[in-house]
Amino acid sequence: MRIFDPHIHMTSRTTDDYQRMAEAGVRAVVEPAFWLGQPRTNPGSFADYFDSLIGWEPFRAGQFGIRHHATIALNPKEANDPRCRPVLDLLPRYLAKDGVVAVGEIGYDSMTPAEDEVFAAQLALALDHDLPALVHTPHRDKARGTSRSLDVVKESGIDPGRVLLDHLNEVTVDAARDAGVWLGFSIYPDTKMSPDRMVEILRRYGPERVLVNSAADWGRSDPLLTLRTGEAMLAAGFEADAVDRVLWRNPVEFYGQSKRLDLSALPEAGATYAGNSILRGGS
Ligand SMILES: [Zn+2]
Numbered sequence: 001m002r003i004f005d006p007h008i009h010m011t012s013r014t015t016d017d018y019q020r021m022a023e024a025g026v027r028a029v030v031e032p033a034f035w036l037g038q039p040r041t042n043p044g045s046f047a048d049y050f051d052s053l054i055g056w057e058p059f060r061a062g063q064f065g066i067r068h069h070a071t072i073a074l075n076p077k078e079a080n081d082p083r084c085r086p087v088l089d090l091l092p093r094y095l096a097k098d099g100v101v102a103v104g105e106i107g108y109d110s111m112t113p114a115e116d117e118v119f120a121a122q123l124a125l126a127l128d129h130d131l132p133a134l135v136h137t138p139h140r141d142k143a144r145g146t147s148r149s150l151d152v153v154k155e156s157g158i159d160p161g162r163v164l165l166d167h168l169n170e171v172t173v174d175a176a177r178d179a180g181v182w183l184g185f186s187i188y189p190d191t192k193m194s195p196d197r198m199v200e201i202l203r204r205y206g207p208e209r210v211l212v213n214s215a216a217d218w219g220r221s222d223p224l225l226t227l228r229t230g231e232a233m234l235a236a237g238f239e240a241d242a243v244d245r246v247l248w249r250n251p252v253e254f255y256g257q258s259k260r261l262d263l264s265a266l267p268e269a270g271a272t273y274a275g276n277s278i279l280r281g282g283s
Helices: 015-024 043-054 056-062 087-095 113-128 142-156 173-179 195-205 225-235 240-256
Strands: 003-005 026-032 067-072 100-107 133-136 163-166 182-186 210-213
Touching: 003 015, 003 225, 003 240, 015 026, 015 056, 026 100, 026 133, 026 240, 043 056, 043 067, 043 087, 056 067, 067 087, 087 100, 087 113, 100 113, 100 163, 113 133, 113 142, 133 142, 142 163, 142 173, 163 210, 173 182, 173 195, 182 195, 195 210, 195 225, 210 225, 210 240, 225 240
Parallel strands: 003 026, 026 067, 067 100, 100 133, 133 163, 163 182, 182 210
Antiparallel strands: none
């Protein structure tokens, strides 16, 4: 089984996770810029984080034969802090980088006026930079958050075929499907979907435009839940081709719209990281 995890926060994970993912068949990941738990107080903290998402983290993934790309944005939660707002001015520089395959994750956390502005501004940046957009739906008040997100997407003028609406569930999938966006499902302990619930959704709607991710991060989460979903699909009678479509070809097709996806074979492990001269020759 070849697996592309289209939403995982590897910054928060260990090298043991990379090892287990590689052994499970994960060959590519997309890491969206997000909230790190500890609030940031100035744009410089974001610049260093964005640099690590396009420099250090792809290097780390590469040591396990995994291709790593990023999406870059000011996340919905920190969009509410005026000290973070100047991050919007940093984005054009990062959205021009090779390893950046979408604007994201953007969208709503608490649906505040500040979030409205930052969400719309970043959809405009996606249009300006000819990039797809990864849109997070809020965990609280999800149905209202989803329909409001779809309204903002529509108003922006972006082609819905270039939008991935993520963290969907049984309640929100119909509205997203009707809007013509790509459908993202996070298989995440407790708060989101399980592999069995995901299989039921796939039975009902089929694999078209459906992406499955682990959304693994600093919370209780599991980077192998993509594999577990593929296994549950096979056990439920899905063909291997349907599994490959959901776990590989759909993310390739969605993020491929950036024209920046590089899935060529990686060089042999053992290279040294040259992105930050301070680390050169270090331990
Ligand atoms: Zn996320």
